[in-house]
Amino acid sequence: MTKRIIQRIVAWGYVSLCISKSFSAPAVDELFDERSASILVVEFFVETEIDRRPTSVNGIVIDSNGVIQLSASAVPSWVPVDKLKEFKVYRLGESDSHDATYLGSDREHGWHYVQAEEAIRDKLKPITDYPLVELKTGQPLWGIGVAMKDMDFAPYFMRAEVSTIQKLPETVGFATSEITSPGSLLFANDGSLAGWGSSALNMERYLTIEGRRYQAYLRKPDQTTAFYVASELVKSLGNIPESPDINDMTWLGVVGLQTIDDEVAELMGLGDQAAISISQILKGSPAAKAGLVERDMVLSVDGKPLKRYTPRRVVVADFEQQIAGKTIGDSMLLGISRGGKLMEIEVALEQSPKPVRQADRKYFEDTGLTIREFVVYDNVSLKLDLELDEIPGVIVSFVKPNSNAHTGGSQNGDLIKEIDGVAIRDFDQAVSIMEELESNDSKNDFVMLVARGAETSVLRITLD
Amino acid sequence: MLVKMLPPSIMLKKGKLIVGLGFLVISLSLDSSFARAGSSFDRLLQAVVRIDVRETTFAGGSARLVSGVGSGVIMSRDGLVMTNAHVVSPQAVDIWVTLASLERVRAELLGWDHWTDLALLRLDMRDIEERKLGFSVARFGRSDSLKPGQTVYAVGTPHGLSRTVTKGIISNKERYYHDLSGIRGYETGFFNTWLQTDAAINPGNSGGPLVDSAGRVVGINTRTYLGADNLGFAIPEKTARQVMEALEEQGEVERSYIGLSPGFLQDMEGFYSLEANQGMLINSVDPGSPAALAGIRASDIVLSIDGRKLDGRFPEQIPPIRNLIASYPIGSTLTFELKRGDSTLSLSVETERLESRVGEEWAFEKWGLTVREVSRTFARELQLESDDGVVVIGTQSAFPAEKAGLRRGDVISKVNQSELVGLEELKEIYENFDSNPDALLMETQRNRTVSYKVIKP
Numbered sequence: 001m002t003k004r005i006i007q008r009i010v011a012w013g014y015v016s017l018c019i020s021k022s023f024s025a026p027a028v029d030e031l032f033d034e035r036s037a038s039i040l041v042v043e044f045f046v047e048t049e050i051d052r053r054p055t056s057v058n059g060i061v062i063d064s065n066g067v068i069q070l071s072a073s074a075v076p077s078w079v080p081v082d083k084l085k086e087f088k089v090y091r092l093g094e095s096d097s098h099d100a101t102y103l104g105s106d107r108e109h110g111w112h113y114v115q116a117e118e119a120i121r122d123k124l125k126p127i128t129d130y131p132l133v134e135l136k137t138g139q140p141l142w143g144i145g146v147a148m149k150d151m152d153f154a155p156y157f158m159r160a161e162v163s164t165i166q167k168l169p170e171t172v173g174f175a176t177s178e179i180t181s182p183g184s185l186l187f188a189n190d191g192s193l194a195g196w197g198s199s200a201l202n203m204e205r206y207l208t209i210e211g212r213r214y215q216a217y218l219r220k221p222d223q224t225t226a227f228y229v230a231s232e233l234v235k236s237l238g239n240i241p242e243s244p245d246i247n248d249m250t251w252l253g254v255v256g257l258q259t260i261d262d263e264v265a266e267l268m269g270l271g272d273q274a275a276i277s278i279s280q281i282l283k284g285s286p287a288a289k290a291g292l293v294e295r296d297m298v299l300s301v302d303g304k305p306l307k308r309y310t311p312r313r314v315v316v317a318d319f320e321q322q323i324a325g326k327t328i329g330d331s332m333l334l335g336i337s338r339g340g341k342l343m344e345i346e347v348a349l350e351q352s353p354k355p356v357r358q359a360d361r362k363y364f365e366d367t368g369l370t371i372r373e374f375v376v377y378d379n380v381s382l383k384l385d386l387e388l389d390e391i392p393g394v395i396v397s398f399v400k401p402n403s404n405a406h407t408g409g410s411q412n413g414d415l416i417k418e419i420d421g422v423a424i425r426d427f428d429q430a431v432s433i434m435e436e437l438e439s440n441d442s443k444n445d446f447v448m449l450v451a452r453g454a455e456t457s458v459l460r461i462t463l464d
Numbered sequence: 465m466l467v468k469m470l471p472p473s474i475m476l477k478k479g480k481l482i483v484g485l486g487f488l489v490i491s492l493s494l495d496s497s498f499a500r501a502g503s504s505f506d507r508l509l510q511a512v513v514r515i516d517v518r519e520t521t522f523a524g525g526s527a528r529l530v531s532g533v534g535s536g537v538i539m540s541r542d543g544l545v546m547t548n549a550h551v552v553s554p555q556a557v558d559i560w561v562t563l564a565s566l567e568r569v570r571a572e573l574l575g576w577d578h579w580t581d582l583a584l585l586r587l588d589m590r591d592i593e594e595r596k597l598g599f600s601v602a603r604f605g606r607s608d609s610l611k612p613g614q615t616v617y618a619v620g621t622p623h624g625l626s627r628t629v630t631k632g633i634i635s636n637k638e639r640y641y642h643d644l645s646g647i648r649g650y651e652t653g654f655f656n657t658w659l660q661t662d663a664a665i666n667p668g669n670s671g672g673p674l675v676d677s678a679g680r681v682v683g684i685n686t687r688t689y690l691g692a693d694n695l696g697f698a699i700p701e702k703t704a705r706q707v708m709e710a711l712e713e714q715g716e717v718e719r720s721y722i723g724l725s726p727g728f729l730q731d732m733e734g735f736y737s738l739e740a741n742q743g744m745l746i747n748s749v750d751p752g753s754p755a756a757l758a759g760i761r762a763s764d765i766v767l768s769i770d771g772r773k774l775d776g777r778f779p780e781q782i783p784p785i786r787n788l789i790a791s792y793p794i795g796s797t798l799t800f801e802l803k804r805g806d807s808t809l810s811l812s813v814e815t816e817r818l819e820s821r822v823g824e825e826w827a828f829e830k831w832g833l834t835v836r837e838v839s840r841t842f843a844r845e846l847q848l849e850s851d852d853g854v855v856v857i858g859t860q861s862a863f864p865a866e867k868a869g870l871r872r873g874d875v876i877s878k879v880n881q882s883e884l885v886g887l888e889e890l891k892e893i894y895e896n897f898d899s900n901p902d903a904l905l906m907e908t909q910r911n912r913t914v915s916y917k918v919i920k921p
Contacts, residue, residue: 255912255913256912256913256914258913258914258915258916260916261916261918263903263918263920264905264916264917264918267903267905267918268905268916277914277915277916278914279909279912279913279914280912280913280914294914295907295914339881380912383847383911383912417762418763421763421805445731445735446735447732447735447763449762449763453845453847454750454751454844454845454846454847455725455747455748456747456748456749456762457727457747457748457762458727458732458745458746458747458762458763460731460732460735
C-alpha cells in the first residue's frame with residue numbers, strides 16, 4: 001500500500017531542484033567507514049516444489065545481538081517460513097558469508113528480522129549507537145550505496161538533499177536524487193542517522209523506438225530516492241516475534257476498505273471528516289459479531305477521528321496499521337455512520353485466522369500437484385461467503401509443468417471440491433485420498449471436481 | 465485457439481489486418497460438374513449481395529457510428545436475405561444491400577440470433593418493385609449429405625471486393641471449437657458444429673453462402689482462423705434453415721435454458737463404469753439455475769433426457785445435445801436420467817428462457833457514460849449478489865462520469881443511496897439531472913469492493 005502511494009508522490013519528489021552545491025563534512029570518510037558496519041547483505045533462497053529462487057537484500061543492524069532488520073517486501077508474504085532456506089549475511093566489501101537465522105516478521109509494519117551468527121556480531125555496529133537528526137527541506141544528506149555481489153557488495157558514497165517529507169502513514173522522506181540503496185542507510189553531514197532506504201520508485205518515462213512512443217515505468221534496483229525517516233523509524237524498531245511462524249496478527253474481518261473522498265463525504269453529510277467505507281464483512285469475524293454491517297462507514301477509532309492524509313487513500317493504510325498495532329483480545333471502539341445515523345460499536349479483536357503462508361500444504365510428485373489447506377481468507381479471493389468453520393475443499397497451490405495434473409487441466413488456484421466423487425471436507429482427508437491414489441498400483445486415473453470462478457470442471461488425471 | 469469472426473471492414477480500420485491486393489486475384493476453373501450446373505450456379509451468383517451497414521456502438525462513453533461491409537444471400541422471392549449476426553445487429557441504423565445487378569436498395573433487420581451468428585434481412589420490396597429491379601433467389605442444399613473432400617464454393621465480398629467466388633472442398637463436416645471471443649460480448653457457437661472448408665474466406669465474406677457445385681446453399685460463411693491458411697468455417701444449412709424460419713416468424717429464436725455446462729466424457733467412460741457410447745458429463749451447473757434447483761450436480765452423468773439416450777463423449781457431439789435441450793418450448797418439464805456414483809436417479813427440470821449475458825446498452829451523452837443492463841447471466845458469471853444495476857462499458861475523458869472516477873467494468877448499484885434496479889431507472893434519473901442538475905452520488909462495485917463516486921453537472 002505504502003509503496004504504491006510513494007510511487008505517486010514521486011512525480012513532485014523528483015521534480016525538486018538538484019542543487020549541486022559542494023560541501024565538505026569533516027572526516028566524512030571516517031564516518032563512512034564506521035557506518036558501513038551497520039549494513040549487511042542478507043542472502044537466502046525460496047524453495048519451491050521444483051526449484052530454488054535466490055534472493056539478496058540489504059538490511060540494517062538494530063542491536064548488539066546481531067539482529068538485522070529487512071524491509072517488508074524482502075520476503076514474499078505468501079512463502080511458508082519452512083521454505084525460506086540458508087540465510088547468509090555478508091559484511092559490505094567482504095566476500096565471505098556468515099550464517100544467519102530467520103527470526104520472523106513484525107506484525108505492524110511487516111519488517112523481517114534475521115540474526116547473524118555470534119562470531120561476527122562484535123564487528124557490527126547497531127544503528128542505535130548514532131544520534132538522530134530532525135530533517136529539514138533542503139538539508140544535505142549522504143548515503144551508503146551497496147554494490148553488486150561481484151564487487152563484494154562494496155559500499156560507495158552518495159549524496160543529495162531532502163526534497164520533501166510525507167506521512168504515508170509512516171514518515172517517508174524523498175531526496176533530490178538517489179541517496180542510498182534500498183535497505184541501506186543515509187546520514188546528515190555530522191554523521192547523525194537520517195533514514196533507511198526504502199525500495200526505489202517507479203519513474204514514468206517515455207521511450208521512443210523507431211518513431212513510436214511508449215510509456216514505460218522504470219525502477220532502479222540498486223538505488224533509491226525514498227527513505228523511512230530515522231527519527232520516526234527508531235520508535236518501532238525490533239518488534240521481534242516469539243517465533244518465526246507465530247500468528248499474532250489481530251483480526252477485525254473487514255474487506256474492501258475504501259477511503260471516502262471529499263465530495264462524497266460532503267454529499268453524505270459527513271463534512272470534512274475522514275471516513276472509510278467497508279465493502280464486505282467476513283462471516284463469524286469480530287466485526288460480524290460486534291454487529292458491523294457491509295457499507296458501514298468508519299469515522300473514528302477509540303474516540304479519535306480518523307486522520308486526514310494526502311493522498312486520501314492513506315487513511316485506509318493508517319486504519320489497517322491501527323488494527324495491526326493492537327494485541328489479540330484488545331477492543332476497539334469504532335465510530336460508525338450507517339445510512340447517515342451515527343453510532344459507536346465496540347469490537348473485540350481476535351487472533352487472525354491462519355494466513356495463507358501458514359496453511360498446510362503437500363506436494364504429490366506422481367500427480368505433479370501441491371494441495372493447500374483452505375483458509376478463511378480464501379473466501380475473499382474466491383468470492384465465497386462461507387461460515388468461519390466451513391471448508392469447501394482444498395486449494396491447488398502448484399501445478400508442475402507437463403505433469404499429469406497439468407495435462408489433465410489442473411490450474412493454480414483451483415478449488416478442489418471432490419476427488420473421485422468424494423466431497424473434500426478438510427485438508428487431512430484430501431491428503432489421505434491423494435496418498436491412497438498415488439500408492440494404489442491398480443489405479444490408472446482419477447477424477448477431480450474443481451471450481452474456478454463461477455464455474456466448475458471435471459478433470460481426469462492419469463497416474464503412471 | 466484464435467478463431468475469428470470474419471468482420472466487416474471495422475476491423476480493417478483498426479489495422480488488425482493488412483492485406484495485399486495481390487492475394488485476391490480470383491482464378492475460377494470450371495470443372496465438369498460445375499459446367500453442367502452452370503445455369504443454376506449463375507442463378508446463385510445473382511442471389512449473392514453485398515451489405516453495407518452503419519451501426520451504433522456504445523463502447524467509448526458515447527453513442528458512435530461504425531460502418532462495415534459483409535455479404536448475404538437472397539433466399540426468397542419476397543426479399544429475405546440471410547447474413548451473419550456479426551454483420552448486421554439490432555444496433556444497425558442503416559442497411560444498404562447491393563444486388564448483383566449493381567443496384568442498391570435499403571433493407572431492414574427482421575431477426576437476429578447471435579447464438580448461431582445468423583441474421584435475417586428483408587429488402588425494401590416496394591422500392592424494388594417501383595424501380596423494377598431484378599434478383600435471383602438461392603436454394604438450400606443439404607449440409608447433412610455433404611462429404612469431406614466434396615467441392616464447394618464461397619461467394620461474397622472479401623475486403624469489399626463484391627461477388628468474389630473462391631473454390632475449395634469440405635475439410636470437415638462437424639468441426640467443434642470453443643468460442644472465446646463471442647460477438648462483441650454476445651455468446652455464440654453453442655448450438656451448432658461448423659462446416660470447415662479450404663475455400664479462401666476473408667473478412668467481408670461474412671454472411672455469404674458456401675455452395676455446392678450446383679449452386680445450392682449448404683452453409684453461411686462466418687469465420688476463419690486469422691494467420692492460418694485456408695481454415696474457414698461456415699454455419700451448416702441444417703442450422704441456418706431452422707433459424708431462418710424462426711427469425712422470419714418471430715424475429716428471434718426462443719430457446720430453453722436449464723443451466724448445464726457439458727464436459728466431454730472422452731476416456732472417462734471406464735471411470736464412471738458406463739455402457740459403451742452413452743452419457744454426457746456435467747462440468748458445471750449455474751448457481752440458481754433450473755438444473756441447480758432440480759438438484760443436478762457437477763460430475764453427474766446424464767444418461768438420457770426425456771427417454772432419449774445421450775452420447776456426449778466427444779466435443780463435436782456436445783452442440784447437438786445443447787441444441788436438443790434448447791429446442792424444447794420454454795417451461796417444458798424434462799426428465800433427466802442421471803448416474804451419480806454407483807446410483808442412478810431421475811430428476812425433473814423445468815426449462816427457463818435462455819438469455820444472453822449482454823443486456824441493453826445506452827449512452828448518457830452529457831455524462832460521457834455508456835452502460836449496459838446487468839443481465840442474470842452476467843450477474844452469475846461475475847458472482848454478483850443480484851442482477852440489479854448497470855455495468856459501465858465506456859467513459860469519455862474529461863466528462864462528468866470519467867471525472868467522478870467511473871471506469872469500464874464498474875457496476876453501478878445505487879444512486880443517491882437508493883437501489884438502482886436497472887437501465888430504465890437510470891434513464892429517468894438522467895432526465896431529471898438534465899432538467900435540474902444537482903450532484904449525484906453513485907455507489908459502484910468492482911470485485912465486491914464498494915466505492916462511491918459523485919457525478920457533478
